[in-house]
Amino acid sequence: MTDDEIIDRIRGQARPAPLPPPAPPQAVADLEAAVGHPMPALLRRIYLDVANGGFGRWDSALSLTEDGDEPPVLEAYLAWREGYGQDYPTPVVPLLTWGCAIWSLVDFSTPEGRMWGWDPHGACARHRLFPERFTLAERLTGWLDGREDFPQPPVPTDCPHC
Numbered sequence: 001m002t003d004d005e006i007i008d009r010i011r012g013q014a015r016p017a018p019l020p021p022p023a024p025p026q027a028v029a030d031l032e033a034a035v036g037h038p039m040p041a042l043l044r045r046i047y048l049d050v051a052n053g054g055f056g057r058w059d060s061a062l063s064l065t066e067d068g069d070e071p072p073v074l075e076a077y078l079a080w081r082e083g084y085g086q087d088y089p090t091p092v093v094p095l096l097t098w099g100c101a102i103w104s105l106v107d108f109s110t111p112e113g114r115m116w117g118w119d120p121h122g123a124c125a126r127h128r129l130f131p132e133r134f135t136l137a138e139r140l141t142g143w144l145d146g147r148e149d150f151p152q153p154p155v156p157t158d159c160p161h162c
Contacts, residue, residue, distance in 0.1 A: 001141045003042045009144045010046065010055045020063065023052035027064035031074050032108070037091045040113030042136055043106060057104070057143045060096045070097065080105075084129065092116050092129070102151060105129075106136055115139050117151020124161035127153055 001009075011019070028047055032038050039047070046055060053063030053073075062073045070076065076094045091109035098104065103118040113136030120128045130153045134142070142149050155162075 001137065003045065003137065006042065006137060006140050006144070007045060007050055010050055010140070013055075013144065015054075015059050017054075017059075019051035019059075020054050021052060022049055023047040023064040027052075027072075027074075031064060031077070031093070034074055034077065035091055035093055035108045037108035039108060040106060040111060040136055042140075043095075043113055056096050056140065057098065057148075062094065062096060088129075089116075094118075098150060104139065104151060107131070110135075112136065115151075117153065119151055119153055122162075123153050124159060127159060127162055130154060 025048060028039060028044060038044070047053075047064055052065060053061045055061045060070075062070050062076060064073050066072055071079070073093060073095075080092075080094055081088050081090065089107070092105045092107050094103055094105050096104050101118075101120050105116040105118060107114040107116060115132040115134040115136060115138075116129060117132050118129050130151075132139075132151060134149070139149075
């Protein structure tokens, strides 16, 4: 699916509430400055041209400026970096929660927006944050098609703590 098709599907998707208006450009610039990488092009288009959050799985992508239940992306990102410690991959930015402390995150250092997952259940601290096999476009297409592909940590074979 092309970026244009994904954007058209996000706009046309039936949802309980309308999408919020697009994010202000300054919110994108502030996040990119904090991360030190540009936002992947598809995600940037969605935030600036479609909606300031409220898309994705269960329409729960974080807002860049405000959200009733979750902090704005920049605030969440800074909390992740601080809470995870020095080993946190700084270009990885939280996008949405699956509930039960499971998250999907986007790698801003990759143009296609490589996805990462966070699942604190059943893995040691070293393996709770992990790269996934999905790009942002693939993840969004899955959500739009109704697939529930939860983030799946790799099964470490050499970790005595998992």
